[in-house]
Amino acid sequence: MTYCVALKLDEGLVFLSDTRTNAGVDDVSRYRKMFTWEVPGERAVVMMTAGNLSITQGVMTRLTVAVAEEGAIDAPAENILTVPDLFRLAQVTGDLMRDLVEQHGDAIEKEGASSAASIILGGQIKGQPPRLFLIYSAGNFIECGEDTPFLQIGEIKYGKPILDRTITHQTSLDEGMRTALVSMDSSVRSNLSVGAPFDLTVVAKDRYSLSVSRRVGEADPTFRAVSDGWSAALSRAIKDLPRVDHWFDERASS
């Protein structure tokens, strides 16, 4: 499996992905699931992928080749660096994914595997607001809106409660990064199929560049401080909750 999370905050976008891929517990490997493109001062684009690796790699390869071939006679008319807006890029990406699923889906499912895949796409192009999309393998997509300022793909449940409780649009980028790391750490601890290292990217608003773009290892001192700090804080928080043992007396006296 995989776990990827993206936050859409007033200060910009935060993206975090793991790097573990598995086809059963005895076939675990490490693959990059975060892809970034940058024309500093003009646009910054980030994608994260989950699901069938052959499908998502096929999409990423086609998108990357289109950028490399720009100007060649046979090159696609549009690529990541030339699309006028991210909504159009979501359409192009969704179409590529749907075509690949149509081409290979039946054969993949015949082998007992799933061809389902999903992609988170986000970033900002100069003169436009930051945008964030979730694209499904059927080619359709949704945009992250006002009410829930985050999107997740892959093994999403373990890391969802902390996001549900703490993330709002007003959350700062710094706090957003920490919360994403905690959400990821929760998934890693509770599920073998999500694993370090992690890829972290931040697209701060109106910078049109990648403000943070780094790989975070399990032994990274900042990550360790966040992870250990979180464990300690949770234990303390449970201890500080109001006691409930008056419920014992209730039954004893009834």
Next chain:
Amino acid sequence: MTYCVALKLDEGLVFLSDTRTNAGVDDVSRYRKMFTWEVPGERAVVMMTAGNLSITQGVMTRLTVAVAEEGAIDAPAENILTVPDLFRLAQVTGDLMRDLVEQHGDAIEKEGASSAASIILGGQIKGQPPRLFLIYSAGNFIECGEDTPFLQIGEIKYGKPILDRTITHQTSLDEGMRTALVSMDSSVRSNLSVGAPFDLTVVAKDRYSLSVSRRVGEADPTFRAVSDGWSAALSRAIKDLPRVDHWFDERASS
């Protein structure tokens, strides 16, 4: 869906279940999923059920009827109040569930539903230690052991991280109840198919009775204090984590 969690602590057992059952988001009802039996001073037994409701209700009805019929000529030789130990009760319960799945499983699956079900069984019989089992619809079961002092059934992922981080055998019953409530509250907030009210039962060690046995509504003042206290503590904990924004400078200066 459903969420049930049981903790096996040195001080005894904690059981917590929700009461929501759904066959799709437009067919949501409330059903009791926790069942208790008590012979004060001799034995206390608790079961919680998840999965196909017709299967688990069938098992519970048969177990309950067997108790009521005790002594009658056709009554089963063993019932919950007469089995010599909980291991034997896990066998009896598993056999009942397997028989029902064999009888109805094909027809259920033909309708597009799942016949899968699971039961958590725990308690203590005088002269024996407290025990806790997870019984599958195939009739097989596992016993909660030393390494992971809790069992979950149903929609388990949202509420697992807090258990993974904080529950040990040494956790007190009071802290265990609070943690179970937090685990349940996380599931409720992140998943529509889990809902209040909750049933909470505690079997304190060597009391051979139900030390706590109560229904906890969403508006219960103690539950509200735990839930609100937890939200506040999480927000504070995120704010108190080490800052990570030196990662911005790193890229700016490279």
